[in-house]
Amino acid sequence: MRYPLTEEERMIQSTSREFARKDLAAVAVENNEQGVYSEEIYKKLGELGFMGMTVPEKYGGVGLSNFCLILALEEISKVCASTAVAMSVHNSLVNWAILEYGSDFLKDRYLPGLASAEMIGAYALTEPAAGSDVSALRLTAERKGDEYVLNGTKIFISTGDKAQVIAVFGRTDQENRNRGISAFIVEPDYPGFSVGKIEHKMGLRASTTVELVFEDCRVPASNLLGEEGMGMQIALAVLDGGRVGIAAQSVGIAQAALDEAVTFARERKQFGKRIIDFQAIKLKISEIAMAIEASRLLMYRAAKLKDAGENMTKEAAMAKLFASRTANQASYDSMQIHGGVGYTTEFKVERLFRDARAMEIYEGTSEIQHLVISKKVVEEYERMLPE
Amino acid sequence: MKIIVLLKRVPDTEARILINQEGTGIREDDIKFVINPYDEYAIEEGLRLKEKVGGDSKVTVVCIGSEESAELIRTALAMGADDAVHVCDPALKKPGPFTSGAILAKVLQDEGFDIVFCGKQAIDDDMAQVQAITAEILDIPQVNVAVVFEISDDHSSAVLNRRIEGGDERVETKLPVIISCEKGLNEPRYASLPGIMKAKKKEIRKKTLADLGFDSAPGGGRSEILKWFPLPKGGECKMVEAEEIKDAAAELVKLLREEAKVL
Structure with missing residues (x-):
């Protein structure tokens, strides 16, 4: 896609692409087939600076923009969306939450390790009874002396079993539904922490998704993120950034699906001509290409608003919804263009199709994005129109 | 160093x-x-x-x-x-x-x-x-x-x-x-x-060349590129199919003689 990137942005995109095509592509197929999370890949990503992209240099990061982060996430996702899951959670959720809301103590303690990928970050919000409805969460966090004692269960936590730094949301006040939630940084060796069930997923198989169990888990009070009661605010703000990350993964998947489709359709012949010369295939190619570029522009805008320090709740939701839908349509159509072989595990489009499905589900389902967008749109009208 | x-x-x-x-x-x-x-x-x-x-x-x-x-x-x-x-x-x-x-x-x-x-x-x-x-x-x-x-x-x-x-x-x-x-x-x-x-x-x-002390591009003029042109396109590949190998061979000879005109 033609877009005016700066020299620095092009160089970052280029390094991301080279790394994805060489190091990541060499292991992606096998890791996804066998459901293997590769510590080696994150170590390499850490060495190249990808795990601390937006962390300032004084904390060992690179000090880049969110825009650069999504450029990199898209390139990684083109080759292995699973790898982009932990990279996105780590950068857009954990690093950012600590940077934005953490005390100096927490920043000094965790950011250098996170930025170099010596520590991997996970983000534990979802519970059996609370997903997008953050206010319904039940995990309790009771203050006892200079510690908080956590009791409860988190589910569907990406990389929860591999992480050394886990942002956990719990209830510090039973009475106050929205303002009774607080966020903590938990290390896996704190007493009372354990990893529960490991999920077997349809896609994103080179990334782990687990249950986390907290039984009288004692967390130092200094590991409170922000202030007591700020949890809901932190969760929602952080998710805006996370959604742009999902948009980047989606665009990567969609672009890979188009790449595969065009490559295949130029080779495959039926009735004496290449199938790319049939109108039915051309229509699919043009629709996918257009939707990908529109998705990418929505994502670029959301990231740039975030870099400008502006609220981008609506824009992030739009980017996530549109891009995740595009990833699904693109991988569906790409498989259709492939025909029978596209349904076999020998062709990449089969993995893209499975990975795409998660994009419309996690970090807020498409239905939640509709809620977020419509709420914001109606609010905009209500500020303009007479009562 | x-x-x-x-x-x-x-x-x-x-x-x-x-x-x-x-x-x-x-x-x-x-x-x-x-x-x-x-x-x-x-x-x-x-x-x-x-x-x-x-x-x-x-x-x-x-x-x-x-x-x-x-x-x-x-x-x-x-x-x-x-x-x-x-x-x-x-x-x-x-x-x-x-x-x-x-x-x-x-x-x-x-x-x-x-x-x-x-x-x-x-x-x-x-x-x-x-x-x-x-x-x-x-x-x-x-x-x-x-x-x-x-x-x-x-x-x-x-x-x-x-x-x-x-x-x-x-x-x-x-x-x-x-x-x-x-x-x-x-x-x-x-x-x-x-x-x-x-x-x-x-x-x-x-x-620039001037910064390096050259009035014009140095050392040239020993050869000159006249023209660039692409390689000729490769021909179509035709597969000869037959039940019996000898029939395929006969067909191939026919094609080489009549179509390709190389025999």
């Missing part, structure tokens, strides 16, 4: 090359340009040598090329090179090997050097002449197509393996020397993200 790496901007190996209408060059619209892949081995070897020798060693990138080359020079700086000289002059549209050699020899003399690494050839015009011409002008040794490089303990000489037909040839050379690098010499590193940020502050010294 003063290490110099020569770099050229070339079309991406994956780019589909089309000749322009006039036949004077290739169509440059919508294709990606990269660091000549063999030059990447040169950059990597230069950086490894610097890391090994330590002290006040320095890697300087030298590139002749258009304005657009600056981004690729910057990439080499992001990989870890210290600074660069960019020879950029409108009078240098497509310098031939003698022109490039004369310019590079001047730059190398001005900069001073102990060792020069470059690619064994540029993958665009595949001439593989510049390093030889430069070495001849400077009257220093050259070792080409290197796959192993070892510096001596006192840094005054080096032992190399050159890849030749069917094997390697082991060579010892004194420094200063020009070494052209072959695939297999090393695995080039990526331009890391912190490296990209650091590269912004590194110096690229831009030089």
